[in-house]
Amino acid sequence: MIIVGVDGSPHARAAVEWAADDALRMRQPLRIVHAVDRSPYQIAKFPAAQWPDALVRGGEQALAEALAVARERQPSVEASTRLLEGPPAIVLRDEAADAAEVVVGNRGLGGFAGALLGSVSVHVAGQVRCPVVVVRGETDRRHDRIAVGVDDSPECEPALAYAFEQARLRGCAIRAVYAWYMPVYAFAPCPNDMDAIREAADEIINDRLERFKKEYPQVTVEEDVQAAHPVDALRQASTESDLLVVGSHGHGALASTLVGSVSRGVLHHADCPVAVVRAR
Incomplete structure (x- = not known):
């Protein structure tokens, strides 16, 4: 299985397209994952559970958009989505336990924003046993x-x-x-x-x-x-x-x-x- 982390950003869309192409080549199913990270909003006086859950709604929308991109890109690839709670690095690490590959964009709006370019990236690339692909730069050119x-x-x-x-x-x-x-x-x-x-x-x-x-x-x-x-x-x-x-x-x-x-x-x-x- 190929795992791709998304957050609704243009960079995440590029990551989904890359992951869908690799899933077709590798004959692997595709799982699209969004991490709902409540930790920045956990204020003791105002528990996050009492707030209108915009984080969940935003995650669901990001997943729906990413799934549409994957199906448009590679209709024959088996694609599914998962909305999970927790810090992105931990979510990605746990999801990748049996994965063939993990794919992320290099920037984003949240969830997996900058997932491979800071302390999160050091943790993920060091802990995940499968290859981790960071989709950056020009992706529509071909050098073969x-x-x-x-x-x-x-x-x-x-x-x-x-x-x-x-x-x-x-x-x-x-x-x-x-x-x-x-x-x-x-x-x-x-x-x-x-x-x-x-x-x-x-x-x-x-x-x-x-x-x-x-x-x-x-x-x-x-x-x-x-x-x-x-x-x-x-x-x-x-x-x-x-x-x-x-x-x-x-x-x-x-x-x-x-x-x-x-x-x-x-x-x-x-x-x-x-x-x-x-x-x-």
């Missing part, structure tokens, strides 16, 4: 290419698996981006040092891609190895891609609840939808 970040960490493998499967389903190419930092020395590095660094980078990306090239022989792969900050390299790749895929790299004592700085950076600056993929 998916960009994916490659590095030498274990978190890279699930991202590559998701990217190659999406490329197979879409019939498009893969651009595998490996960015490495220029070493900082007291003096400029000699040419032999730079050659060794480039050779090591080429070896890493070749090792990472070898298995997936064999499993997906129908997918054309472009290897992009460059000396640059990973966020800059991936953001540039996003300008010519339909989707950017990154692994989730959390660090420290709360690693399981965090996405890394590269994931956060591309979520804020990419020019196309971004998928954050964690290891299951």
Whole structure:
């Protein structure tokens, strides 16, 4: 099942269209979810339960509009709606327990507003085990290419698996981006040092891609190895891609609840939808 969070905003509509398309490609049912978050209105003297429930009515309207969008976009996809109460991050996390994918817009009016671009996003992308897609940038253009970040960490493998499967389903190419930092020395590095660094980078990306090239022989792969900050390299790749895929790299004592700085950076600056993929 594919879960999409909505709040009635134009960005949520784009997320529903994306989710409906992916549901068709992946042959998955679609569940449209709206979170009614009463916590900002819980005033002890005036309990929210006594107020006219505009929040619920607004949620019902958002769901009805989103369902109409999904059915218009992909009539053959099985689509349903759920109105749930609670903070958006918790609602989304609980709904995604058995999901194949979670989709949200990058901005909104409430409910899932900015769901993947603040503290909520860090929590969701760190806790949800399935891929989380943030629909941002231009979504109606076609480059027939998916960009994916490659590095030498274990978190890279699930991202590559998701990217190659999406490329197979879409019939498009893969651009595998490996960015490495220029070493900082007291003096400029000699040419032999730079050659060794480039050779090591080429070896890493070749090792990472070898298995997936064999499993997906129908997918054309472009290897992009460059000396640059990973966020800059991936953001540039996003300008010519339909989707950017990154692994989730959390660090420290709360690693399981965090996405890394590269994931956060591309979520804020990419020019196309971004998928954050964690290891299951």
